[in-house]
Amino acid sequence: MAQVRLTGIAKAFGKVTALDAMDLVIDDGELVCLLGPSGSGKSTLLRVIGGFETPSEGTIAIDGVDVTHLPPERRPTAMVFQSHALWSHMTVHGNIAFGLKLRRLPRTEIRERVEKVLDLVGLAGYGARLPSQLSGGQQQRVALARSLVIEPKILLLDEPFASLDQHLRERLRDEVRDIQQRLGITAVFVTHGQDEALAISDRIVVLADGRMQQVGRPGEIYAEPKTAFVAGFIGAMNMLDGTLAEGEVVAGGLRLAAEGAGPARLAIRPEDIALTEPEDGRTVTVRRMIDFGSHVVIDSALADGTHLRIQTDKTIRVEAGERVGIHVEQWTVFRDGEAPSRYRSDTVRPFREVRRYA
Amino acid sequence: MIAALRSGAMGGRLSGLLLVALPVALLIWLVLWPVLQAMVGTVYFPGTGFSIASYTYFFTDAYSLRNLWLTLWVTALTSVLRVVVAMPIALYLRFRTGSIAALVQALALFPMFVPSVLVAYAFIRVLGPNGIVDTVLVALHLPKLMSPYLTPAGPIIGLVWDGLPLTLLLLLSGLGRVSIASVDAARDLGAGSWTLFTRIILPRIQSSIIVTLAFNVLGLFSAFTLPFLLGPASPEMMGPYMQRTFSDNADPLNATTQAVITFAFCAAFGLIYVRAIAKGRKGTA
Numbered sequence: 028m029a030q031v032r033l034t035g036i037a038k039a040f041g042k043v044t045a046l047d048a049m050d051l052v053i054d055d056g057e058l059v060c061l062l063g064p065s066g067s068g069k070s071t072l073l074r075v076i077g078g079f080e081t082p083s084e085g086t087i088a089i090d091g092v093d094v095t096h097l098p099p100e101r102r103p104t105a106m107v108f109q110s111h112a113l114w115s116h117m118t119v120h121g122n123i124a125f126g127l128k129l130r131r132l133p134r135t136e137i138r139e140r141v142e143k144v145l146d147l148v149g150l151a152g153y154g155a156r157l158p159s160q161l162s163g164g165q166q167q168r169v170a171l172a173r174s175l176v177i178e179p180k181i182l183l184l185d186e187p188f189a190s191l192d193q194h195l196r197e198r199l200r201d202e203v204r205d206i207q208q209r210l211g212i213t214a215v216f217v218t219h220g221q222d223e224a225l226a227i228s229d230r231i232v233v234l235a236d237g238r239m240q241q242v243g244r245p246g247e248i249y250a251e252p253k254t255a256f257v258a259g260f261i262g263a264m265n266m267l268d269g270t271l272a273e274g275e276v277v278a279g280g281l282r283l284a285a286e287g288a289g290p291a292r293l294a295i296r297p298e299d300i301a302l303t304e305p306e307d308g309r310t311v312t313v314r315r316m317i318d319f320g321s322h323v324v325i326d327s328a329l330a331d332g333t334h335l336r337i338q339t340d341k342t343i344r345v346e347a348g349e350r351v352g353i354h355v356e357q358w359t360v361f362r363d364g365e366a367p368s369r370y371r372s373d374t375v376r377p378f379r380e381v382r383r384y385a
Numbered sequence: 386m387i388a389a390l391r392s393g394a395m396g397g398r399l400s401g402l403l404l405v406a407l408p409v410a411l412l413i414w415l416v417l418w419p420v421l422q423a424m425v426g427t428v429y430f431p432g433t434g435f436s437i438a439s440y441t442y443f444f445t446d447a448y449s450l451r452n453l454w455l456t457l458w459v460t461a462l463t464s465v466l467r468v469v470v471a472m473p474i475a476l477y478l479r480f481r482t483g484s485i486a487a488l489v490q491a492l493a494l495f496p497m498f499v500p501s502v503l504v505a506y507a508f509i510r511v512l513g514p515n516g517i518v519d520t521v522l523v524a525l526h527l528p529k530l531m532s533p534y535l536t537p538a539g540p541i542i543g544l545v546w547d548g549l550p551l552t553l554l555l556l557l558s559g560l561g562r563v564s565i566a567s568v569d570a571a572r573d574l575g576a577g578s579w580t581l582f583t584r585i586i587l588p589r590i591q592s593s594i595i596v597t598l599a600f601n602v603l604g605l606f607s608a609f610t611l612p613f614l615l616g617p618a619s620p621e622m623m624g625p626y627m628q629r630t631f632s633d634n635a636d637p638l639n640a641t642t643q644a645v646i647t648f649a650f651c652a653a654f655g656l657i658y659v660r661a662i663a664k665g666r667k668g669t670a
C-alpha cells in the first residue's frame with residue numbers, strides 16, 4: 028500500500044506562485060506523469076512530495092500518515108534526479124550501496140542487494156566502474172538503481188532521461204515502466220514530453236502555471252481535453268480562433284455546426300480531417316506535403332491563410348498549390364469559463380477512391 | 386590549402402607566444418632575476434669566493450630558528466583556521482539562497498576592502514589593552530581578559546579575518562562543482578549533515594582545499610603588516626624579522642639570507658599547489 032494524497036497544496040517562492048490549489052490522489056501501484064511546459068511547477072510538486080520543499084499551504088499524506096513536515100529521509104520516497112546526481116568519487120557499487128550502508132545492513136546483504144538491483148537495471152558486472160566511465164544512459168540507470176535499492180514505496184523521477192537522445196529515452200522509459208510494474212511500486216514521473224507521458228502513464232496530470240489543468244488516463248486526455256490549453260498541449264492540434272453564431276462556428280473561413288454565441292476557439296485534430304472533393308466553405312490550399320512513411324501530413328491554408336494541419340493515409344499524394352476539399356469528422360469548441368462542447372459528423376465521404384491504392 | 390592551414394597555425398602560435406612573452410619577461414626581470422641575484426649574493430663574494438657562512442649562521446642561531454619556527458606554526462594554524470572558519474560560510478552560501486545568504490556573503494567578503502593597517506588598528510581598539518572589550522568588561526565589573534595584542538594570537542586573529550574573503554571565494558569555486566542534486570540525492574537516502582559533508586562533499590573538494598591551503602601559506606609565510614603591528618617582538622615572524630635585520634641592524638647579507646630561505650619554503654608550497662591543480666584538472670576531465 029502506498030497512496031499519496033495531496034490536499035490543497037500551494038507553494039510560493041517569494042512573489043512567484045509555483046503551485047496553487049492542488050488536490051490529487053495517487054493510488055497504490057500507479058504510475059502518474061506530471062506533464063506541463065517549462066516553469067509549470069512539475070519539479071516543485073515532485074519536490075514537495077519528496078520532502079525537498081515544504082508547501083506554503085495544504086497537506087500531504089502517504090498511506091494516511093501526514094508527512095507534510097517530514098524531511099526527505101523520513102518519507103518512504105526515493106527521487107531520481109535529472110542529471111549530475113551521481114557521486115563521481117564513488118564506484119557504481121559505492122553509489123548504490125550508500126543508502127544501505129546508512130541503514131547499517133550487514134555487508135553480505137548489501138552486496139547481494141546491490142547485485143540484484145544492478146541486474147534489474149541491466150548493469151550486472153558494472154559495479155566496479157566509476158560514473159565517469161559510463162555512458163549517459165548507464166549513469167541514469169545507476170541513479171535509478173540507487174533509488175530502487177532502498178525499496179521505496181514511492182519512486183519519484185524528475186525528467187530522468189531528458190538529457191539523453193530520443194531512442195535511448197524511449198527505451199529507458201519503457202524499462203522504468205516495466206520495473207515499476209514488476210516491483211508494484213507507486214511512481215510519479217515528471218516530463219515535458221507528451222509522448223513519454225502518453226506511453227507509460229496510468230494517469231497524466233497536466234500542469235500549467237502551477238495549476239492542475241486536467242487529470243486522466245492518457246486516451247481520455249487525448250480524446251477529451253477539458254481546457255483549450257490541454258487540447259493544444261497534448262498531441263498535435265489545430266487551434267483556430269473563431270466566432271459562434273446561428274448554430275455555427277466560423278473560423279478562418281471554415282464553417283462547422285456548433286451551439287452558442289460569441290468568441291470561441293475551435294480545436295481539430297489533424298487526423299480528424301479527411302480529404303474530399305472541393306466544396307464551398309470546405310476547401311483548403313495545399314502548402315506542403317510531408318511524407319512520414321506511416322502517414323502523410325499536409326500543411327494547408329484556409330481561405331484566410333490560417334494554417335491547417337491534416338494527417339491522412341500514406342497512399343495519398345497531393346501537390347503544393349492544389350485545392351482540396353476537407354471533411355472534419357470531430358471538433359471541439361472551447362469558450363472561456365464553460366465546459367467544452369464536442370461534435371462529430373457521421374457522414375463519410377470518400378476522397379479519390381480510385382487513386383487510393385494506385 | 387595545407388600551406389594556408391599551416392601558416393594559420395604558425396600565426397596562432399606566434400600570437401600565443403607573444404601573449405606569454407610579456408608576463409614571462411616581467412617575471413624574469415622582477416622576480417627570478419632578483420631571486421637569483423639574492424641567492425648568488427649570499428653565497429658568492431667577489432674577492433673572497435664561495436661561502437655559506439650566513440646560512441650556517443641562520444640554521445645555528447637559536448633566535449633565527451625560533452623565528453622560523455614561529456612563522457611556520459603561525460602560518461600553518463592560520464591557514465587551517467581560515468579554512469575551518471570559511472568552510473561553514475561557504476557551505477551555507479552554496480546550498481542556501483535568499484536575503485540572509487546575500488547578507489552573509491557581503492559580511493564575509495567585507496575584509497577584502499579593508500587595508501591591513503586599518504584591520505590592525507581596529508583590532509587594537511577592540512581587543513587591545515584598554516580597548517572596547519576591556520572597557521565593557523570593566524563597566525560590567527568583570528575581570529579584564531588577557532589581550533591577544535603582542536602575542537602570537539594577535540597576528541593569527543588579524544590574519545584569519547583579513548584572509549577570509551579569498552579563502553571563502555576559493556572554497557566556493559570548489560563547491561560550485563558539487564551539484565545540488567547530488568547533495569539532495571544523499572539527503573534523500575538518509576545522510577545527515579555530517580555524513581553529507583564528510584562522505585559526499587569533502588572528497589570532491591579535496592583539491593580545492595589543498596589549493597586554498599597552499600595559496601594561504603604562500604601569502605602568510607612572508608606576511609608583514611599584521612605580524613609587525615600586532616605580533617610579539619620576540620620571537621618574531623620572518624616578515625618583520627627580515628625588515629628589522631635589514632634596516633635596524635643594517636645587515637643586508639643576513640636579511641637576504643632570510644629572504645632566500647623564506648622564498649625556498651614558499652617555492653616548496655608553490656610546488657604542492659601546482660601539483661594539486663594538475664590533479665584537480667585530471668579529476669574533472
Ligand SMILES: Nc1ncnc2c1ncn2[C@@H]1O[C@H](COP(=O)(O)OP(=O)(O)OP(=O)(O)O)[C@@H](O)[C@H]1O
Pocket residue numbers: 040043044045063064065066067068069070071072219
Ligand atoms: N527555489 C526556487 N526559488 C524561486 N523560484 C523557484 C524555485 N524553484 C522553482 N521556482 C519557480 O517556480 C516555478 C515552477 O518551477 P518548476 O521548477 O517547478 O518548473 P518545472 O515545471 O519543473 O519546469 P522545467 O520543465 O523547466 O523543469 C517557476 O516559475 C520557477 O521559477
Ligand SMILES: [Mg+2]
Pocket residue numbers: 069070071185
Ligand atoms: Mg523541472
